Amino acid sequence: MSEEINKVEDPNKAVVPVKRTSSSSIMSTGWSAFKKIATVGAVYLIGYMNWSVAWLIGPVVLSVIRDQWKKEKEIKRNIAKASALSNEKDVILARIDELPAWVFFPDVDRAEWLNRIIKQLWxxxxxxxxxLIKDVIEPKVNEALVAYKMYGFRFERLILGTIPPRIGGVKVYEKNTSRNEIIMDVDLFYAGDCDISFYLQGVKGGIKDFQIHGMLRVVMTPLITQVPLVGGVQLFFLNNPTIDFDLVGIADVLDMPGLGDMLRRIIVEQVAAMMVLPNKLPIVLSDSVDLISLKMPEPEGVLRIHVVEAKHLMKKDIGMLGKGKSDPYAVVNIGSQVFRTKAIDNTVNPKWDHWFEALISSQKGQIVEFELFDWDAAVLGVNQDDFLGRATIEVGPVVEKGELDTWLTLEQAKHGMVHIRLTWLSLSNNTECLKKTIKETQELRITDLSTALLAIYIDSAKNLPQxxxxxxxxxxxxxxxxKNTQQTDVVMREDCPVWERGFxxxxPNPETDTLTLKIMDQKTGSCVGEMEYNLSTLLSKENLxxxxxxxxxxxSGPDSKIVIAMKLHLLKYPEIKLDSGGDLADPTSKLIRSDSTVSASSVVTLPPSTPNRKFENIRKQDSIRSAPSTMTLPEESSSDNQNSTEELIIQEKTSNFEANPSDNSLRRRQTTIDDAGEEGLGRIQLTIRYSVQRQKLIVIxxxxxxxxxxxxxxxxxxxxxxxxxxxxxxxxKxxxxxxxxxCDPVFDESFEYTLSPGELKTKQLEITVVTQKSIFSSGNNIMGQVIIxxxxxxxxxxxxxxxxxYAEYSSIRD
Known part of the structure; x- marks a missing residue:
């Protein structure tokens, strides 16, 4: 058989001759001819069947988009792979976008010596x-794919290649750390030449160019006096790492934007469930260390997140006359914890008023990420939601301030802002603060908020029935x-199973809540043992x-036992600071807010012809009725706020105040219950209250x-x-x-405004009494007005x- 020799240039070697047989050339020519015949045949068939040209244009457009998308990803992967293979000097000279952390941060040390060690250990x-991938990741991915009606996932081949991970820098914490631990952050970057194949529903696919980049925290604890001097290691990512890969083989058909992302999302979720905070990967290095010290959850606090609203979002929906509005919702990510608001239809200024609570296991380095999307109905199970922008904020400053109320400008968006409020709840074992915490939480009238945190470690069970x-x-x-349920992994064929798992x-309320624990048999689906534990019992224990x-x-059996450890942490609200005048200090005074500037033109001034109408809000009065009545504040209807109530004591008074025009001070004006007011226009009874925790102004x-x-x-x-x-x-309005x-109407209606303490000080309430019958003059139906x-x-x-x-001071607009 004849042969022809081609010369291929290797950049690191001399010209290398490569043999190519004529049979290979014939196969290549035949394949090329087949593709051309298939293309001509497809065009002929479309014309013969009188099909629309869209049958041809649609696949062509999708193919072009797919090819362009894959080219961009391939370029990015090649750059990342080149970075992983290059030495320190080459990386700097190449000016790659993702430079090592030590380039930007002086407290991060170079780690080339560590990269050389990893290369030998790889x-x-x-x-x-x-x-680890075969035993842990594969079962979890298989379980997650069941939700998409996809079965039989298994890895066939797992070769991670010769390119090891690369450490971009190491930061060791020396301050504010325990003497019993060493904490360091590692900038981990992996862009390997892996070769992974898998089966899904009998179809073979593959993964190549797998990449992962994130900040990995390494905690060495406890420090011991025996070799190896460190009892164990905890590995975890502070935030979700960036994970990407390319699908090959038959699975390449799925590798389209929105379709291939499904598999990527599942893999990210499984990595997060294993080693993204609050989840940690513990490794025991010494037999003298109890596992509970490494696997017992150790949260530092709870971050309460109030996603209030957004404004000026991008319009993504198509309307009759072009761009319509959007159906926005927000997704909040903190480590592996994900929360989502409801979608608000047809608006670019949504008001969610949604509350979340997230566990914080590390104040240092964790971020809260807010992502906004325009909801669209899924097509063939594929998410079609449009991206509206992203904003992030660090947890550390919130912990320092206690509370944070701000507008965040959305990134990766043409315009848009999101209004969020964050409250840091620290942990305490002082039972005296529990009642105060319960009371403050109940004031929010959000029934699913918490007052305590339970950490539990499930070690093992003994003597289960067969x-x-x-x-x-x-x-x-x-x-x-x-309503919160969690479970351990399955231990096969064992009546004394060992789980060693923390939760x-x-x-909501440790005085009334109960922990329920059941041991289930996966084969029969039956319960082989259960117990209930009243959490109020922990309140009487030492250190809870x-x-x-x-x-x-x-x-269960007479000798069946469950070996566990539990610790209760009580949540504590931040202290409300008072300024020199005794008023609430504004927690947002140090923030740069886009909506906090009050111009001189926004101050309300009354006409000079009505000097007696210049009045300010009334202070609390001493004269009250001896028998106060109660009033229930109704909650505005919301799918997120339960139908709860809050009782206020309404003190009905029969006195009034007015401003003294000469010295602009308040003086008491004697009134009776039948008094028609200073100008004879009547009087209105109001209740005004501000809830600091809810950030709500309540007007009844x-x-x-x-x-x-x-x-x-x-x-x-x-x-x-x-x-x-x-x-x-x-x-x-x-x-x-x-x-x-x-002429003496009774309303008893409640209204709410979402305002921060800083905003409250810049606002006034305009209360106007209007009649549907115009009785004063043509076109004027305002009967009276008051400014507070x-x-x-x-x-x-x-x-x-x-x-x-009083008579109106300016025209009222609807």
Whole structure:
């Protein structure tokens, strides 16, 4: 057989001759001819069947998009791989986008010596990583794919290649660390030449160019006096690492934007479940160390996240006249914890008012990421949601301030901002603060918020009953606190299973909540043992904990035990600081806010012809009725806020204040219950209260007395309108129901505004009484008005009083 020799140039070697047989050339020519015949045949078939040209254009467009997308990813992967193979000097000179951490941060040390060690160790690490992927990742991926109706996932070949991970820098913490541990952050980057193949539903696919990049924290603890001097190591990523790979083979058909992402997302989730905070990968180095010291969860606190609203988002939906609006929702990521708000239809200024609580296991380095999307219906199970922007904020500054209220500008978006409020809840074992925490949490009227945190370690079970056939059970433990349920892995064919697994639960109320634990047999689906533990019992224990000990299992054998350890942490709100005047300090005063500037033109001034109408908010008064009545504040309807109630004591008073024009001070004006006010326009009774924890201004319109009736045949139909000044924006408008034919209407309606303490001091309430019947003059239906300056008094305690109504000072806009 004839042969032809080609010369191939190797950049590191001389010209190398490569043999190519004529049979290979014939095969290549035949394949090329077949593709051309297939293309011509497809075009002929489309014309012959009189099909639309869209049948041809659609696949061509998708193919072009796919090729372009793959080229961009391939270029990125090649650059990353070149970086992993290059030495330190080459990396700097290449000016690659993702430079090592030591280039930017002076406290990060270079680690070229460590990279050389890893290169020598890589063959051994390679074997360990293969076993870990096969034993841990494969079952989890297979289980996750079941949700997408995809079965039979298994790895066939796992070769991680010859390119080892690269350390971009190492930072060792010397301050604010325990003497019993060493903490260091490692900038880990891996862009290997792996060769991985798998089967999914009988179809073979492959993965190549696998890449992972993230900040890996290494905690060496506890330090011991025997060799190896370190009892164990905890490995975990502070935040989700960046993971990417390329699908090959038949699976390459799925590698389209939105389709191939499904497999990537599942792999990221499984890595996060294994070693992204609050999950840690513990490694024991000494037999003298108890596993509970490495595997017992050790949270540092709870971060309460209030996703309030967003504004000026991009329009992604297509309307009749071009771009419509969006159906935005927010996704919050903290390590492996993911939360999502509901979607608000057809708006670019959504108001979510949604609360989340996240466990924080490390104040140093963790970030909160907010991602906004426009919801669109999925097509063939593929997510079609459009990206609206991203914003991030570090946990550390929130811990220092205690509370943070700010607008974040969205990145990777043309425009848009998101309004968030963060509260840091520290951990305490002082039971005296529990009642205060419960009270403050109940004020928020969000029923699923927590007051405590339970850390639990499931060590093992003993003497579980066997089935009738004397076969040992395949057991796993299921733990529940309220609506939160978690479970251990399955231990096969064992009546004394060992799990050694830690869990954390957020507890709404430890005085009433219960931990439920069941041991299940996977083969039969039956319960082989269970127990209930009242968390109130922990409140009487020393340090609110029980050390590892066996507890009796019910509905099981007489000697069946479960060995566990538990510790209860009580959540503690940050202290509310007071300024020199005794008012609430503004926690946002040090923030640069886009909406906090109040211009001189926004201050409300009254016309000089009405000097007696210049009045400010009333302070608490001493004269109250001896028998106060109770009033229930109704909650605005929301899918996120449960139908809970909050009782306030309404102190109905019969006195009033007015401003002294000469010295601009407040003086008491004697009134009676039948008083029609200073200008004879009647009086309105209001309750005003500000909830610091909820960041809510609550306004209750109770009733109006003695509205004027100039025409006995024309009784007014009054209602009340409320605006926040100085903007008087449409979003701040609130309105009561209309009461027909009544000069003394009773409303008892509650309204809420979401305001930070800093915003509260810059706002005024404009309360206007309006009638649907115009009785004063043509086109004017305003019966009276009152302006209340919210920055002049402390409304953290409910204030209820009567306010005189005055003639309008400016035109009211609907």
């Amino acid at each position: 063959p051994n690490v390679n074997q360990y990583a293969r076993n 089935a009738r056939g004397k076969s040992k059970p395949d057991t796993y433990a299921v733990l529940s606190v309220g 954390t639960f957020l507890v 904990e029980i050390v590892k000990q066996p507890l009796t299992l019910h509905s 319109v109770h009733k109006i007395k003695n509205l004027p009736q100039k025409d006995p045949s024309n009784i007014p139909d009054p209602y009340v309108k409320i605006y926040l000044l100085p903007e008087r924006a449409k979003e701040s 609130r309105k009561t129901n209309v009461i027909k034919d009544n 300056d919210l920055g002049k008094s402390d409304f953290t305690q409910a204030l209820t009083d009567w306010f005189d109504l």
